[in-house]
Amino acid sequence: MKTVGIVVEYNPLHHGHVLHYHKSKEVTGADAVVAVISGPFLQRGEPAIAGKRARAEMALAMGVDLCIELPVTYAVQPAEWFAYGAVSILEATGVVDCLSFGSESGSLEQILPLSRLLANEPGEFRSKIEQHLREGMNFPSAYGAAAAAVFSQSGPAVNPLQELLTQPNNSLGLHYLIALNRLNSRITPYTIPREQAQYHDPLPGSSSIASATAIRNIILSEGLNAARPYIPEFTLEIMNREIQAGQAPIHWERFRQPLFQTLLTHTPAQLEDYLEVTEGLEHRVQRMLSQLENPTVEGLLGALKTKRYTRTKLQRMLLHIMLNHDKGSMSPEELAKGPGYIRVLGFNETGRGLLKRMKKSATLPVIQKPTLLQHPQLERDLMAAAVYANGHPVPDIRHFYSDYLLPPLTP
Structure with a gap:
């Protein structure tokens, strides 16, 4: 049995994801698909619009x-570590033969040789990267420019490659390839x-394929039914059930109170200890917080954002x-060190067979x-799930501990 691995967030699952799923099986000739899916919080530093079980469903x-769940330790990270965590899990299963990911270029021709070079990071x-950051670039732009410049010394000209790496799926794809190389x-x-539709498109186009960003915007502003043209019927049904149960839709403002309480009760020195609080951001956070006319997470992000600090960087922080x-x-x-476990969220009969093989592989x-299992990464997953459940429109104490209570999904 040939098995393809995919790395997904499904926030929510839409027609573009269905196309990628079918194309992945077609191109690879795979008989089975293993998905590594992010938990309640996502790579761009956002809460998922619906819980991980709903999206796995x-x-x-x-x-x-x-x-398989991607631990929050890796799910809420820059592309390098997000990709490394996901690919490490696929490799650790011992049953995955190939990896399929979407890209704007649709080709490995340029990024595959670059990934081999960057796997060992030339001196x-x-x-x-540091030079470009000092010049005022944000990190994704600095990384792309540095990668293109290093590679141009032994290969293609810099400009086409640098432009290619400004596109988010190309950039993430490069990091999947780097991870494959580092893991041998x-x-x-x-x-x-x-x-x-492209990754960041805020509005849908004329077709039935829209970006997840556009679909979330529609759901939050116009209601779920307005998103019907862009999502499969099963996504519509699952989202509707979650909304009726008071468990969706989730967005950043659901967490304004716990976030602001933490920010207001910590000194700059304490904030500096947290991940991605860099270059004096601890002082900027407290200064901008005190100046907000409308105390919302969206307002704070807008106040913090600069050319140097992307919204994604600030959300993750x-x-x-x-x-x-x-x-x-x-x-x-x-x-x-990589993920410490493979945590199963759901499976069908074919997946059950894969799990049996994984007992040996x-x-x-x-x-x-x-x-x-006791593991620091798993403790973070459990805490993240509880925090996410506390942001439900209708909080329920049982949801705080659902990770302990509910078995993997089986259709």
Whole structure:
């Protein structure tokens, strides 16, 4: 049985994701699909619009055979560590043969040789990033410019590659490939061209494929039914159930109170200990907070944002503060150790067969009940799930502890 791995957030699952799923199976010739899916909080530092179980249920309804949770330790990280955590889990299963990811370019021709070079980070690479940061670039732009410049010394001209790496899916794809190289993985990479809607598109186009950003905007401003043209029927049904149960839709303002309480009760020196609080941001946070006319998370993000600090960087910083993620326990040295377990969110009959194979092939513990393992990353997952549940429109104490109480999903 040939198995393809995909890394997803499904926030929420839409027609573009369905296309990627089917194209991935077609291009790779895979018989089964394993999805590594982010938990309640996502790579761009946002809460998911619906909980991880609901989004895993969407994946299973589409046809995914096995859903594995990406620990929050890696799910809320810059592309390098997000990709490293996800690819490490796919590699650790021992049953995944290939990896399929979407990209704007739809080609590995340029980024594959670059990934081999950057896997061992040439000495001048980090210095070029620091140089670009001093010049006022934000980190994604600095990384892309440094990568293109280093690679141009032994390959193509700098400009086309630098432009390619400004596109988010191309950039993330590069980091998947770097992770495969660093892990000396046997997994074969494939990429599927992203069609019609692009990652950050705030509004839908004329087709049935819209970005997840646009779909979330529609749901939050116009209601779920207005998003019907852009999502499968099963996504509509699952989202409607979650909304009726008071568990969705979730957005940043649901967490304004706990976030602001933390910010207001910490000194700048204390804030500095949290992940992604860098270059004096601890002082900027408190200064901007005191100047807000309308105390909202959106207002704070708008006040904090500069050319240097992207919204994504700032969202992740605030999320790390709210979730008590300190720099020491989530340092690069700790992250480089990789995930400590494979946590199953759901599976179908084919997935059950994969789990049986993984009893022999997996190089990490495969867990379906969190009580069976003690691990710092798992503790962060459980706390993140409880914090997320506290942001439900209708909080329920049972939801705070649902990670302990509910078994993996089975259709």
